[in-house]
Amino acid sequence: MLENTLVLLKPDAVKRSISGEIIARFERRGLTVAAMKLMKVSREQAKKHYDEHREKPFFGELVDFITSSPVVAMVIRGENAVKMVRSMMGATNPLDSAPGTIRGDYATEMSKNVIHGSDSPASAEREMNIFFTKDEIF
Numbered sequence: 599m600l601e602n603t604l605v606l607l608k609p610d611a612v613k614r615s616i617s618g619e620i621i622a623r624f625e626r627r628g629l630t631v632a633a634m635k636l637m638k639v640s641r642e643q644a645k646k647h648y649d650e651h652r653e654k655p656f657f658g659e660l661v662d663f664i665t666s667s668p669v670v671a672m673v674i675r676g677e678n679a680v681k682m683v684r685s686m687m688g689a690t691n692p693l694d695s696a697p698g699t700i701r702g703d704y705a706t707e708m709s710k711n712v713i714h715g716s717d718s719p720a721s722a723e724r725e726m727n728i729f730f731t732k733d734e735i736f
C-alpha cells in the first residue's frame with residue numbers, strides 16, 4: 599500500500615552533516631521525498647509529537663533535545679513506507695541496531711539516535727500534521 603511517513607533527522611544528524619547521506623539511502627531504496635524542510639521545532643510541537651512519552655522520566659530530555667537546534671523534517675512516501683523506513687532506521691537503542699541500518703551505522707546513544715520515523719500509519723498522519731500543512735506535502 600502506498601503510504602506517507604513522517605521522518606525527523608534529529609539535531610545530532612544535522613550538526614554532523616549526515617542528512618544528505620541519510621536522505622540518499624531512502625531515495626536509493628526507491629522511496630520518495632514528498633515534503634522536506636530544515637526547521638527549529640518549537641516546544642509546543644515537540645510536546646505534541648512526543649505526547650505518548652509524556653509520563654516517561656526522559657520526556658523533558660526528549661523535548662529539550664529535539665528543540666535544541668534545527669532538524670530536517672520530511673514526509674517520505676512509498677509502498678509500505680512506514681515499515682520500510684522503520685526497518686531502515688534500525689532499533690531505537692543503538693546498542694541493538696544492526697550494522698547496515700541508519701542507527702546501526704551512525705548512532706551510539708539512545709537519546710541522540712539520529713532519526714525518528716512514525717511507528718504506524720495512524721501516527722504518521724498525526725505527526726505529519728504537527729510539522730507540515732497540507733499544501734507543503736506534494
Ligand code: CMP
Pocket residue numbers: 651656660690708709710711713714715
Ligand atoms: P524516537 O523514535 O524519536 O521516539 C522516542 C525517543 O525517545 C526515541 O526515539 C529515543 O531517542 C528516546 N528514548 C527512548 N527510550 C529512552 C530512554 N530510556 N532514555 C532516553 N531516551 C529514550
